[in-house]
Amino acid sequence: MPTSPTSPTTPADAASGASDDAPETILLELVDEYGNTIGTEEKLTAHRPPGLLHRAFSVFLFDERGRLLLQRRALGKYHSPGVWSNTCCGHPYPGEAPFAAAARRTHEELGISPSLLAEAGTVRYNHPDPASGLVEQEYNHLFVGLVQAEVRPDPEEVGETAFVTPAELAERHAAAPFSAWFMTVLDAARPAVRELTGPSGGW
Structure with missing residues (x-):
């Protein structure tokens, strides 16, 4: 059952006990179909x-x-x-602004601070993951920006990184497994991506 939102976990409280990928201890913010907060639940239970x-x-x-x-x-x-x-994805702590969470996790996972990070809308989806048996029922806030520093991934979070053109992405997507949500969030973010990269970018 969802817990009451009256005593939300703060980012500092949540971070003191576990990383963003410790599902037994992290609380997620539950929302309705309009993105309004309705409570919290443990990460694994929510999935x-x-x-x-x-x-x-x-x-x-x-x-x-x-x-x-x-x-x-x-x-x-x-x-x-x-x-x-995609570059980074995750969940805000209860009460944490999505923009702040996006910047925080990008730095935690990749060792970089995004430049010109901008909101790119929201998308709601339901994606089961056959491999794990878990389900992504998410109201996802999208952000686009620039990377202007050397990427320094945390090996516990990231196994490999790559910069790709649209053509290279298509080839890689056809040949290698991608997250169930990847194309959904990319397609939803494309208008903002095109505004950022320009008409010659091909996105």
Whole structure:
């Protein structure tokens, strides 16, 4: 059952006990279909079938050549390990602004602070993950920005990174496993991506 939102966990409280990928201790913010907060629930419970709708974020960062930074999720991740996905994704702590969470996790996972990070809308989806049996019922806040520093991934979070053009992404997507949510969030973010990268970027 969802817990009451009257005593939300603060980012500092949540961070003191575990990383963002410790599902038994992290609380997620549950929302209704309009993105309004309705309570909290433990991370793993929220992802068990049929899944509880919760707040999430996805980040897309590009270099000066307009290439998208991808990450391959570390093999030790409890959810979707070893698959390619967008630059960074995750869940705000209860009461934490999605923008702040996006910047925080990008730095924690990749060792970089995004430049010109901007909101790119929201998307709601329901994506089961056959490999783990978990479900992504998410109200996802999208962000696009630039990366202007050397990427320094945390190996516990990220197994590999790559900068790709649209053509290279299509080839990689056809040949390698990607997260179940990847194309949904990318398609939803495309208008903002095109505004950031320009018409010649091909996105």
